Amino acid sequence: MNESDRQSTGMSAALAGLHGHASAASRWLADLVMPPQCLLTGEPVGRHGDLAPAVWQQLHFIDAPLCSACGIPWEAQMTGHDLCAACVAGEDHPAALIFAKGLDRVRCALRYDDLSAQLALRLKYADRLDMAAGLSRLMVQAGRELLTGQALLVPVPLHRARLVSRRYNQAAILARAVSRSSGLGLCLDMLQRHRATPRQQGLSAKGRERNVRGAFRIAPTHAERARGAHIVLIDDVLTTGSTLKACARVLKRSGAARVDALVLARVVPEGIGAI
Numbered sequence: 001m002n003e004s005d006r007q008s009t010g011m012s013a014a015l016a017g018l019h020g021h022a023s024a025a026s027r028w029l030a031d032l033v034m035p036p037q038c039l040l041t042g043e044p045v046g047r048h049g050d051l052a053p054a055v056w057q058q059l060h061f062i063d064a065p066l067c068s069a070c071g072i073p074w075e076a077q078m079t080g081h082d083l084c085a086a087c088v089a090g091e092d093h094p095a096a097l098i099f100a101k102g103l104d105r106v107r108c109a110l111r112y113d114d115l116s117a118q119l120a121l122r123l124k125y126a127d128r129l130d131m132a133a134g135l136s137r138l139m140v141q142a143g144r145e146l147l148t149g150q151a152l153l154v155p156v157p158l159h160r161a162r163l164v165s166r167r168y169n170q171a172a173i174l175a176r177a178v179s180r181s182s183g184l185g186l187c188l189d190m191l192q193r194h195r196a197t198p199r200q201q202g203l204s205a206k207g208r209e210r211n212v213r214g215a216f217r218i219a220p221t222h223a224e225r226a227r228g229a230h231i232v233l234i235d236d237v238l239t240t241g242s243t244l245k246a247c248a249r250v251l252k253r254s255g256a257a258r259v260d261a262l263v264l265a266r267v268v269p270e271g272i273g274a275i
């Protein structure tokens with residue numbers, strides 16, 4: 001998909017999303033009161049949630065060719081290969097994300113770099129909730145293979161104490177926006193983070209797995225809803241995937257038929273896609 005395709009796809013999703021229920025007159029009035037600005041630079045743009053063209057061109061979108069399971073991008077087109085080395089090796093591989101009793105597929109909109117980190121941090125800490133509609137459009141495009149049928153969107157939860165200090169869960173904000181853009185169902189509180197865990201920053205992959213082990217559970221009131229469901233977990237950043245894997249295991253144990261994950265930005269280690 002080239003840049004103009006991306007922009008035009010985003011345009012139609014935007015019309016169904018941010019202003020889907022607003023009349024043309026009220027949109028015009030809203031734009032007059034608060035003109036659309038680039039999410040990062042503040043430059044004038046055509047619609048709310050957009051990025052300035054210069055920012056757009058610097059973002060690194062994750063697009064085909066990629067591993068059909070974990071979604072890691074290939075370095076180059078690799079004919080005859082559908083899965084990356086980690087997905088072929090399975091649970092023993094240090095970078096494996098996909099397991100029979102865990103995640104089935106993962107897709108991400110952006111590579112995690114300085115620019116996408118700024119977008120994620122502003123959403124997370126700077127009360128820029130207006131960004132969610134624009135960012136969700138990128139996620140819907142990246143996750144088009146996952147967002148089908150009766151897929152149910154479930155955000156990765158925060159522990160209650162962190163939710164109180166931060167006031168909102170950025171994954172829930174993105175999940176709500178992806179639901180609006182895609183029309184798919186949403187269950188904001190299917191998962192609970194019942195054990196507070198230290199921050200993951202600075203921990204090794206194994207340390208991160210230990211840190212979140214046993215931290216999540218399914219809300220008893222939603223246990224029945226999870227059974228047989230196709231669930232798409234939503235989060236802002238994927239580093240090693242330990243949090244998503246822990247959430248997926250809980251959902252599979254509760255009888256979910258398929259658990260995929262859709263993330264805004266992902267750390268892509270060097271050479272990980274090669275077989």
Ligand SMILES: [Zn+2]
Nearest residue numbers: 067070084087
């Ligand atoms: Zn893979």
